[in-house]
Amino acid sequence: PEYLAVNWEASGGGAFAVIPLDERGKVPDVIPLFRGHTATVLDTDWHPFNDRVIASASDDGKVMIWQVPLGFSLLTDAEEPADVAPSARLSGHSRKVGQVLFNPAAENILASASGDLTIKLWDISTGSAVHTLKHPDIVQSLSWNADGTMLATTSRDKKLRMWDVRQERPAHESPGHEGAKNSRAVWLGEHNRVATTGFSKMSDRQLALWEPGNPNPIGGFTVLDSISGVCMPFWDDGCNCLYLAGKGDGNIRYFEYENDKFEFLSEYKSPDPQRGIAFVPKRGVNVHENEVMRAYKTVNDTYIEPISFTVPRRAETFQSDIYPPCVGSKPAVSAEEWTAGKSGVPSKIDFESIYEGNAPVEVTVDYKLPAPIPAPAPASIPAPQKVPEPTHAPASIRSSSIKEQQGSMIALASKYEDKHDDVEEPSSFDEISKLPQRSAMPARFEPKASSPTKTTSAPLPQPASPIKSLFSEPTPMTSAPVRTESPIGSGPVVETALDQIKVLLETQTKMLSAQSHHIERLTAEVDSLKKRVGSASPDQSERIRQLELELEEMRS
Template sequence: MASIVRSSKYRHVFGTAYKREDCFENLRISINAWDTNYVTANPKYVAVNWNAGGGGAFCVVPLGMAGKLRGDFPLFSAHAGAVLDTAFSPFDDDIIASGAEDHQVMIWRVPKDLEEREEDVTEPLLTLGGHGRKVGHVVWNPVAEGVLAVSSSDYTIKIWDVQKGQVKQTLKGFKDSIMSIAWNHNGTLIAATCRDKKLRIFDARSGELLQEGTSHTGVKGSRVAWLGSLPRLATTGFSRSSDREVYVWDTDNLEKPISKMQIDMSAGMLMPFYDPSTNVLYVAGKGDGNIRYYEYADEQLYFLSEYSSPEPQRGLGVMPKRGVDVAKCEVTRFFKVSSNSLVEPISFKVPRKAETFQSDIFPPAPAGKPALSAEQYFSGANADPVLIDMAKVFNDGPLIVGSNAPIATSAAPPPAATTPPVTATPPVTATPPVAATPPAIATPSQSSARSINEERLASPAGSATSVSSAARAAEAKALVADSAELEALRQENARLKQQLENAQSQVVGAENRINAAQEQLQKAKQQAAADEQAIEKLKSDLSSTATRDEIQAVKEKHDVALCKVGNLQGNLDQANNLVEEYKAKLAAAEAKAQEHEGVAANLQKELRAAIDAANSLTAAAEKAVDSLQ
């Protein structure tokens, strides 16, 4: 990660959690151990995997129903096993796919009477079988309508034509469970990470394995995200020593990553989310409350800032760009699963007080319209996503989309053989719509004058040539009143402008304080890293006498302490508890070492040195926190 300070429009993006009353409560979110986000969202709904007793279910809640969910709210319940993943169609906000442990994929339509409905939704539009084991991921194609990628624990990815209920291609070659899948921006390629520690890229239509390389070496799994239309991938995972990492890859060569970045030492999976409109990569850790974000430029990830919360996240869903609040300069919105019963929206905004559309931070984004039909796509046609001018979202609010495309009522048997796609001429990309110019707002005097003229035109001819003195007096009185009102509005406008200038000065001062705090934070992290190296050296000295499991146990406890220091949560009581546990581990190792004659004295001396180093680390952490306070 580049450490220099760069000029960026998104440098001061900040995250704000919604108030409690605007969150979604009284949910029963799944506690399944499968690595999933648990939640997905679009401009109409938020959906969560449900903790159902027997069988599998998920819940779809309209965004307007924030608060405590009623106990009899309907579920989508037809799976015989736990639901592991859900995904809303990018082209129809009422269509959602679900994959479950029962080896099935189901396609559903959200009923119009969902808010008033009491009985569960138990009849999907379509059930897709053919998977040998549980279904872990369902991901819609971003360009072609009704094309769905499904990964399974049978070590395959199947590409479905949902409109016909047919498997069009099966991607093979995996040696273990598939951990993550992602389409590229025009839906022609699929990237996948696997527990066999390989990163692979496939041609989704021919099934050809285009690239393969060794990814993160840790055993805890990894995830992948495409960096928009660039020939680049970002992966998150673990090193052999459980360091959490982010790699950036050239999709034409997976022999080695073009950049590596170590985040911290913690046990939770890192969830990557890339916003192609802003070139910002958000990285959120499971089991902690941090969302870090980086701007990708010049083959580097530049750190922007970090959202921190005392409540750890189990999973995250992200709002499509067409659903953000453009008028409030909101660039991203996440939906955070912070407990087994709560989903908390988090809004990320650029700190601007603007009353007009900010085109520099809101370039065109996917419009929620398909560029290709499934038939065109599987015939070999290519197209980029259809884009919308975000000024339309600024003027009209979140864009809701729907589709009348047919969906098969039953899945067709898989074809005996797959014919390679025929290259077709790409269709012409639709031109993004241009936002309409908002109507001018009339001043009070203009409005009054217009109404008076209209009355004159509507009056009889005799009245038009002979206006009574009473009418003239009434007209003059109205104009005087309007002039006074206009002057009052001008004064109010001047007062508001002065308040705005004062607020802008305060914002500049706050930004300066933030920059100073970030510099202090960086110094504290550097000191923590130096202390960590000292501890690592001491632990390596101990490796000749203590067992590998003991050293690993000590390291994991120490990793947790370092994570707490790095996040500067200020909870020194927890740090002290971790040090006590660390001492207990070292004491146990010391007792075991004493059983070995001839080395007991040396080992005891080294262990005491390690304890002193741990105490020094805690003192350094306290000093770093005090300096920031």
């Protein structure tokens, strides 16, 4: 990417500015603007395969296509630099156009959403609308899937819709966030999932993950905080990270998507609220600085600040684990092919070739959109298993119950039972699996605030360290089950074991008989004392109480 577009307040309205990314510092007092709209510009979007083409939407109901002139610069010697005129005007909406979004796979296909309750799909090379989607209410956000065949929308009627755009009908529709404020949706790249941000009835900001065809969010709605600003989601397909930037606050949270849930990594915090924010395409990051994402935010309408998200590593070689191949600058299909029903995912480029300073090398893509999965039934959470704790040997020997004695005898007999086959038996101890260990040096994922275009701005605070590693997964350490061979003895060994069992039986029989006689004696003594003593003295009452306690203990 070479340029950054910013909505600009100018006399007469209907203008926006394009700023070259390599021109930093204070901009001149008078700069060339992109003029053509007769009302405020509401949205802009860069062409994914041509860094010099940009589309704009305005309050005047028009969609315009612009081309940045060759050698465009803000630093000119002219007293009144010439403004740039649009290269094409797309007319068809009857009310204001709030969103424009290029198809990420097909060349020159643009979606525009209007207050006239329609979404039009344009072929900007011909200037004609190839499809029109009739939406029940005002659209609040748009997001394409990876191959450009489905379009996710959120709207004022609090519903999430996923459109089959070439059939001009919603393939899936489900209730979304219940709050009255705006909600946003973003398709998670090549995953068959959609993330949404919105508000609850109590005006709490929420995050949700959706599967097409499932009317309920996976894992329900997650409450983020109670800030009133709309949360804008951005997806990084290379690192499987979701960035949430709040409008009106200076914080940017980022999460890692894994196993159908978002794991919080860390948060970039700044005292300066952002009025607007944009993220560069993945192919625009600096691989030599271990930069995985970069954003630009407007601060108080006075300057634009770049925010760099980097992985702090000291390696001097290419980091392939944080730089998988990303979408390049060549479309998968042309506009005519896409309109005819053909689809695909654009070819990807290898970051290693860019790291070495060579031209980007294309990598083949084998992508198939996963089929919708039926809504899973809610799984019951298993009760945690209790780990047996070691017990200390008692000081005094306590008589066992009859059931315990029978169990010990059966266990002893089965231990010396003859075996007819050499089969190993597992250990009698419960095997406790080891927990997966974390990697010794997890890769932290921290944003780094670059110097803004305004030279007087102070550096922003660095965020806290993330909770978990972003790019390295903990390697589970497994151990083989411990097995012990049970002794298989011959005839004399078995006879010795039987003799031991007989001795144990005789000992237990004598013990039970002695206990029974003792219980009978105590019972008789307690009964006789109760009969002879009507009003007992304190010493006698104490003696009776002690005998009763001893009797109860013997019975137990």
